[in-house]
Every structure is written in structure tokens, then in C-alpha cells.
Amino acid sequence: MLYSKLFPKTLKQVPSGAQSLNHQLLVRAGFIHQEIAGVYTYLPLGWQVIEKISNIVRVEMNKIGGQEMLMPVLHPGENWKKTGRFKSFDTLFKLKGAGNKDLVLGPTHEEIIYPLLAEHIKSYKDLPLYLYQIQTKFRDEPRAKAGLLRTREFIMKDLYAFHTTDEERNEYYKQARDAYVKIFKDLGIPALVTKASGGTFSDLSEEFQVLTPFGEDIIFVCQKCSAAINKEIVENKKCPECGGDLKEEKAIEVGNIFPLKRAYAEVFDLSFTDKDGERRIVSAGCYGLGISRTMGAIVEIYHDDKGIIWPESVAPFQVHLVGFDLENKEVLNNAGKIYKLLQAEGVEVLFDDRAGVSAGAKFADSDLIGIPYRVVISKKTGDKLEIKKRSEKETKFVSFEEFLKIIRFSH
């Protein structure tokens, strides 16, 4: 991608009202644009990051048997009335469709997937079944805040798993939990598996929490064994695992996994005929992961006073190629050649090809955007590349081949 063509330009000033770092940096660097409270456009750079995160999640969901699909945003109000959540779900967006029909913008998809499954699941042979989607959800939060950490429209991965027995479901829960641990490791995020209450769905759930001052959850982390427990279920200040001392921390929930109770299966009659000819209710589990919130959480963790420092796995590009002295034909040709060679090697590269822009401005933009590797080509660099990792201070001069080895090795 040529930087001169990239939409939009970066901003020097912090947007009015933006307090959290993810909000400030993502807006300034041109990743997101706020439309209304808690609703953002994902601009080209931002969308690249969303896609990177989504793909990491997809890989692990597919490994545990997940089949990706896409359910509608628009739901029949009727289904929500059946489960009682048309009234009880506080942040539900409701609207009227043609013929004055009640419609709902989906905040979660039990009301769609249960009736869908009820139509198709007849036998124990149809189970287990793991279905997931990555999709925009809507919740009319009374107070959106902190950039992407709390929005009214957000991108979420939700996997619904359906089983013949609770034992089978619990077995799968462990697999899903491992998959989540792997996902956050691949994303480069230190997420703590945190015990929490299950809310109305189940007695216990686990949340994946990232420590950040802008988080909204209070969790307690054991200073001895690192176990984490949500405030809502901490009774005394001692670790239930090892008895160690607990430290209170602010955190943001980026994932939540829990076994579902059978309420929805019963409402929508999601049952099957077992081997012995008996009709049984399906046992389910639900596994959510906030894709867009995770993007915000990453920025909360990885930044400095100059800008974002993306982990390599989710950066919008791997390499930020910065050209100086581009009025000089030779330098321009050389930079263009490096750009093409990197692309030919499958490297995702953003090439700052702007002429007449000062070095300082290019460095500042590069630091703000936060791509892992910066490569400078100028009249000084000759046949070498001047490289610098965004996360480090030192600059090195290396050959093209050496640079390729470096970025390959880092993966």
C-alpha cells in the first residue's frame, strides 16, 4: 500500500473528549472514526487489524470443530418475546418493521440459533455440533465509553456448542478454553483466565481479562499462584486455589466462556432422540470473544508516548517502508524496488512514498501508526536497508536478504 493513497491522514491533535489511550491513538493514527457515541467506522488500517484478529480466532475455532456461518443482525421480536428477553434484556435495540412487526438488532444469537437448530437436530447422530460466527452485535449501552472498550455496536465472535450430555459439554468446554488461551497467546495479549459468576445462564463461567486502568471490571489476582477471580465472586481476600493474598486490579473482559443452562433449549424445544429412543434436551455451551474490544485492549497495553506498538500478529502491515530524498531519482527507484521485492516475498508493506514531506513528519506518522518494522531508504542507505523495530530503540543497516531472515524468524 502506498501511504500517499492511504485513507485517511493522521491527526496531530488528540480528539476532543477522548480520554482512553486506545481512543486517542486509534483515532489519531486513522484506524477508527467515531460516528455517534459508541459507534465507530473501522477505517482501512483499523479494518486490517480487525481482519487479523478475526483470522487468528477463526483458525482456533476451526481446529476445535467450529463451522463458521453468519446469522442475521435483524431478529424477529417474537423469538425474544418467547424467551422473555424482549423485556428483560435492558440494552436491547428494538424497532418496527413493515406491517408494524417488532424487530430486534441482535445483541447475541440464542434467539436465532436455537430455533434454527430445533428445526434440524433430530437424533443423537446430529450431535455434537459447533457453530460460530464473527459479526456485528448491538447493545444500547446507556453509557458508551473508552473508545473500543465499551461500544453500542461491536464485532464479536460467538460460538455455540451443542451436545447430547453435560459430560460431553464439559469435555468440550476444556477444549474451547485451551483454544482461547492459544488465541490470546497468538494475539500477543496477556489475558488472565478469570473465574466469574455465570449470570443468568450458568453457575460459573470463565472470563478472559486484560489488566488495564480503563477496564471496567474489578478482578482479584493471586500474588502467589496468579489465579484470577472476578470481584463478583470473591468472598474473602484469600485465593481459593492456594490461600495466597489477592491483589485488586482493573481489567477489561475480552472473552467469556460458559456452559448454558437448558432454558433456551426448552423454550425452543431443542431436543433429540437418544440411542434408547428417549427424547432429551440438548446441552449447550457458549463461547464469546470481543474482536473489536480486543483491538482496543491491545492498544491499551501496547503503546508509548509516540503511538501504538502493534504485536506482529495483528499489525495492519508488517513493514513500514519510509522513503526519504525521493526527489532523487536513484533513491526513488531504489525504494520502489525494495517495495516491490518485499511484496513479491509476501511481506505486507506500507510504503511512505510522499514527496516533500519532512523526515520528522514521516517518523512521527510511522511511530504513531505502530507497524512492527520500519525500513528507511534514503540517499544515505545505499544498497542496505536501515531497519528499526517499533518496540526497540536501535537502528541497524542490513541487506535485503538479512532483513527477510529477520522478519521470517520473528514469526
Added chain:
RNA sequence: CGGGGUGUAGGUCAUCGGUAGACCGCUGCGUUUGGGACGCAGAUGUAGAGAGUUCAAUUCUCUCCACCCCGACCA
């Protein structure tokens, strides 16, 4: 939803009872060229909306709307 705050150029803000200004950005020309360069010239505004007070309102008052912060809420 309770409390507080803010709405002025594309962005960040200043101003002020007599219908607007800076900086950034943008356009043109020239000089620069390794950490957000400089000079000159230019373009860009229903001052959030409505009502009221006044000779006169962006400015004061009221209502509404939007956004932000604290709290409550957060399957």
C-alpha cells in the same frame, strides 16, 4: 437513568451584547530536506437547533439535541 461539563472553520481551541480569530490541516508559489521545516499569497463558518430578552445575541435566559466525564447498569 442520576450528577457534572462541553458544543465556534475539516481538526484542536480562543474571543465577545455591536453578526468571528489563532494554530494545525488544505490550495498555489518559493526556500528547505534524518525527528511533526519556513516565508509569502489564498480558500474554508447558517457560532448544535428552536424560542425568549434586547435597538442589537455566537455572547444573556429557557427548552430540546449531541458529545464527554463520574456514578448506576453491563446476557
